[in-house]
Amino acid sequence: MTNIKTYNAISAKGLNYLTTHGYEIDTTEEPKAILLRSQNLHQETIADSVRAVVRAGAGFNNIPVDELSKRGIVVFNTPGGNANAxxxxxxxxxxxxxxxxxxxxxxxxxxxxxxxxxxxxxxxxxxxxxxxxxxxxxxxxxxxxxxxxxxxxxxxxxxxxxxxxxxxxxxxxxxxxxxxxxxxxxxxxxxxxxxxxxxxxxxxxxxxxxxxxxxxxxxxxxxxxxxxxxxxxxxxxxxxxxxxxxxxxxxxxxxxxxxxxxxxxxTPHIGGSTVEAEDTSALMAARQLDTYLTTGNIVNSVNYPDINEPFVTKYRVGIIHENVPNMISQISKFFGDNGINIEQLSNRAVGAYAYTLVAINDFTDEQQAYVKTALDEIPHVILTRRYLNEDY
CATH class of the missing domain: 3.40.50.720 (NAD(P)-binding Rossmann-like Domain)
Structure with a gap:
């Protein structure tokens, strides 16, 4: 099971959403993601296993965004979750x-x-x-x-x-x-x-x-x-x-x-400190985290572009890379050279970074293993992840 590490008191609504969707919370396993509120991550060691950091709140100055961006770690926030409060x-x-x-x-x-x-x-x-x-x-x-x-x-x-x-x-x-x-x-x-x-x-x-x-x-x-x-x-x-x-x-x-x-x-930083705001923000954070880890869709990221496309094929490959010329053609050529048909390709860029999501149906185990390692060797590719559509 996938372990999510938490900091601070996270609303039970968010934690319950994660556990009912097959995640474990704060076990001894290496975490795949971090869910937090106000904890200062600038002073923390973030494990290599982490793929996402989600803040149940709008601000994100307590997160080392620049460092995590270079590592391919998606940082999310929950804009609007505490707006009324x-x-x-x-x-x-x-x-x-x-x-x-x-x-x-x-x-x-x-x-x-x-x-x-x-x-x-x-x-x-x-x-x-x-x-x-x-x-x-x-x-x-x-x-x-x-x-x-x-x-x-x-x-x-x-x-x-x-x-x-x-x-x-x-x-x-x-x-x-x-x-x-x-x-x-x-x-x-x-x-x-x-x-x-x-x-x-x-x-x-x-x-x-x-x-x-x-x-x-x-x-x-x-x-x-x-x-x-x-x-x-x-x-x-x-x-x-x-x-x-x-x-x-x-x-x-x-x-x-x-x-x-x-x-x-x-006042002691109580702007978002209402029961309703904490519930709403935690639930938003949990849903965004689950969506990314299971489908590759990015919603409300503060360091990478959002892509939110229906997952209608059996597989997806998500590629986080630098926003430089010729990346899409290199990625497309790579799949073509290896006999892998692209059903759909989505690409967005923001600032120095870009995200490409490739939809695939026919994808053998051998191809999957090769793609993960070989794509990462393309210059300017930061991280590659494969996603399986369990409902396909």
Whole structure:
């Protein structure tokens, strides 16, 4: 049986899916895949037997993607699995940014002696806030989470302006037509009373919101980061708060630089921590993993192109290779030279890597054994795998 190694507490829905589909979880056998949430794999030794790493969540900065890509290990995430949970925490944070709820709760709990009701009523003026209605929310990143936040903010009678450098047809369908589309990040920063960031953490996006960006925000604006630690330069945000350029900063990622600051609210990375989100993400992760290991189809990969074709032949050969010229012709010629008829060939590329999926019906045991070793010897081929259609 195929062993799946897990880190962190993975929802039983995902684990049950795997066990009912013939997998073992955390046995002594060499693992074929890793399923995790927030474990830092940069410090882990990943066995040569591993063919896939799946994160039950959207972010993947805790996974050494570049290293695994060179080894032919497919890295998956589960975009959208926790989108509703993060959206709800973002909306809650918007309210906390508008109303001093945290301080008011502390005041109410600390009031003792005499007529408590009267004392709290008399002193509640110190906790006066503002309403979200009529204010402008800027949303940077209109993906699964950002689009939900933008649409919900409209229902709160806010004006919403959004920016996404990768705006495409799918994104456009997700967002309400009343959301203004900014042409640049600066446009969002300059117009918004509240700014919320929903982009992935990549090398390019490190400190996406830094001192220069903060200087362009409206005086007294609020900044929210429910996306990833490192998206905002926390030291720059602290400086902006100290200089009264920024009114409040709310983040889901703890940083010692922000501790005990009166204008900062920190939550302990709970954006996706709901029962529903953990169930949904774990089940998505389990299905994607099973699909890849049994059919060769890649869905929601962060390092290789997606290919999701019906498996209608008896066999498939999946070939992960570098994205260089002449690879498809070399692969096709190889099969032809060895008397193997290709029923269908699918190829996709993204960045430096490509994936070719070859569908075959007539495939002898001798041919299968030879193909695996010989294909791997073609320059720029990283990994070859054979798949058998059990339902054929």
């Amino acid at each position: 993060v959206k709800e925490l973002t909306i809650a944070s918007l309210i906390l940014a508008a109303r001093p709820v945290v301080g008011a709760i502390g005041f109410a709990n600390e009031t003792r002696g005499g007529d408590v009701s009267l004392r709290t009523e008399v002193n509640k003026g110190g906790y006066r806030g503002t309403e979200l209605a009529g204010k402008t929310l800027g949303v940077i990143g209109l993906g699964n989470v950002g689009s939900k936040v933008a649409n919900t903010a409209l229902a709160l009678d806010m004006d919403v302006i959004g920016y996404d450098p990768g705006l495409n047809a799918n994104t456009a369908w997700r967002i309400d037509r009343h959301i203004a589309h900014a042409k640049s990040v600066d446009e969002v920063l300059q117009q918004s009373d509240y700014v919320t960031v929903h982009i992935p953490l990549t090398e390019k996006n490190k400190f996406f919101i830094a001192a220069d960006s903060l200087s362009k925000m409206k005086p007294g604006a609020a900044l929210l980061n429910m996306s990833r630690g490192g998206i905002v330069d926390d030291l720059a945000a602290k400086a902006a708060l100290d200089q009264d350029k920024l009114r409040v900063y709310i983040t889901d990622f703890a940083d010692e630089a922000l501790f005990d600051h009166p204008k900062v609210i920190i």
